[in-house]
Amino acid sequence: xxxxxxxxxxxxxxxxxxxFLECVQDMDHENMFWYRQDPGLGLRLIYFSYxxxxxxxxxxxxxxxxxxEKKERFSLILESASTNQTxxxxxxxxxPGPYNEQFFGPGTRLTVL
Amino acid sequence: xxxVTQSQPEMSVQEAETVTLSCTYxxxxxxxxxxxxxxxxxRQMILVIRQEAYKQQNATENRFSVNFxxxxxxxxxxxxxxxxxxxxxxxxxxxxxxxxxxxxxxxxTRLMVKP
Numbered sequence: 001x002x003x004x005x006x007x008x009x010x011x012x013x014x015x016x017x018x019x020f021l022e023c024v025q026d027m028d029h030e031n032m033f034w035y036r037q038d039p040g041l042g043l044r045l046i047y048f049s050y051x052x053x054x055x056x057x058x059x060x061x062x063x064x065x066x067x068x069e070k071k072e073r074f075s076l077i078l079e080s081a082s083t084n085q086t087x088x089x090x091x092x093x094x095x096p097g098p099y100n101e102q103f104f105g106p107g108t109r110l111t112v113l
Numbered sequence: 114x115x116x117v118t119q120s121q122p123e124m125s126v127q128e129a130e131t132v133t134l135s136c137t138y139x140x141x142x143x144x145x146x147x148x149x150x151x152x153x154x155x156r157q158m159i160l161v162i163r164q165e166a167y168k169q170q171n172a173t174e175n176r177f178s179v180n181f182x183x184x185x186x187x188x189x190x191x192x193x194x195x196x197x198x199x200x201x202x203x204x205x206x207x208x209x210x211x212x213x214x215x216x217x218x219x220x221x222t223r224l225m226v227k228p
Contacts, residue, residue, distance in 0.1 A: 004157075033216075040122065042204055042218035058215070090158065098208040099146050099165065102216065104158040 003027070004105040006091055012111045019078040021108050023091030029103075030096050032074035036060060037088040037107070046089075049074055050096065081112045115140045117207050119219035126195045127227050133180075134190045134222045136205030144210040147181065147188045152202040152221075161203070164188065192224075200226045 007022035025032065030051050035043040035058075045058030049068040063085060067075045074093075078085055091105040116139045126132035138147070145166045152158040164172045164181050171179050176196075180189045192199055205219040 035218075040220050042117075042119075042220040044218070045215065092158075098210050098216075099163070101148075101160045101163070102150075104150075106157050 004091060004093055004103050006089075006105040006108050008108050009106060010109050010111075012113065013081050014113050015082060017078075017081050017112075019081050019110065019112075021076040021078075021089055021091075021110070023074045023076070023093075023105055024072050025074075025091075025093040025103070026072065027093065027103070028071065029093035030071070031094050032068065033092040033094075033102065034058075034064075034066065034074065034076045035090045035092065037090055043090060046076065081110075083112050086110060086112045115142075115207055115209065115217045117205055117217050117219035119203075119205055119222050121222045122220070123223045123225070125225040125227060126192070126199075128195055128197060130195055131191060131193045132195055132224065134192075134203050134205075134224065136188045136190070136219055138186050138188065138205075138207050138217075138219075140186065140207065140209065142209040142211065146208045146210070147179075148206040148208070148216075149177070149179070149188075149190045150204045150206060150218075151199075152204065153198075154201065158204070162190070195226050197226050197228060200224055 004025045033048040034046045047066040049055045065077045089108045092102040094100045094102045147164045149161040162174045176193045208216045
């Protein structure tokens with residue numbers, strides 16, 4: 001079974017803090033994704049990485065950056081957290097190709113006070 | 114830009130009955146893929162079913178089937194013999210073949226199953 005894990009289920013941070021969300025997958029997938037999930041808006045893509053050290057912006061990259069130094073690990077960074085970044089963050093991975101299934105992590109619910 | 118619309122924020126169904134969740138999408142592409150993902154409460158999102166646009170035959174996976182109407186840009190999910198474990202958020206998603214990794218999701222439908 002593919003396993004995608006995220007470093008925290010719940011996280012509370014203060015405005016202006018630097019926040020790191022970590023994601024690890026164990027299936028040697030080249031592609032990894034970070035999404036933000038908000039009620040009524042579904043999932044919106046923040047960034048994705050198609051290989052180590054490779055990344056592309058998604059639909060809502062502002063205020064976020066990413067890092068992928070190893071194939072199995074993809075980090076999402078909030079340089080200076082703001083209250084409008086309070087949300088559920090989902091990580092996913094898959095083999096390359098638009099037909100292929102994405103495997104999701106359990107999510108991190110981030111609250112910025 | 115492609116958009117995916119799920120017009121039913123919430124649906125409910127009686128256990129053992131059938132329910133249909135709606136999804137429409139907007140695209141100018143002819144080659145693409147459509148998906149339904151399920152997110153149970155406090156559990157990880159999983160793939161339920163997928164459809165290739167060039168295939169006319171509707172996909173089925175056990176109790177789950179789709180009604181794919183390419184001309185109408187409609188992709189509904191039918192759940193037969195509903196079970197309590199089907200209660201979840203369901204997301205419709207679209208990926209154009211030339212869009213690489215860009216999966217576009219709808220806003221989701223919360224399905225409640227009544228015993």
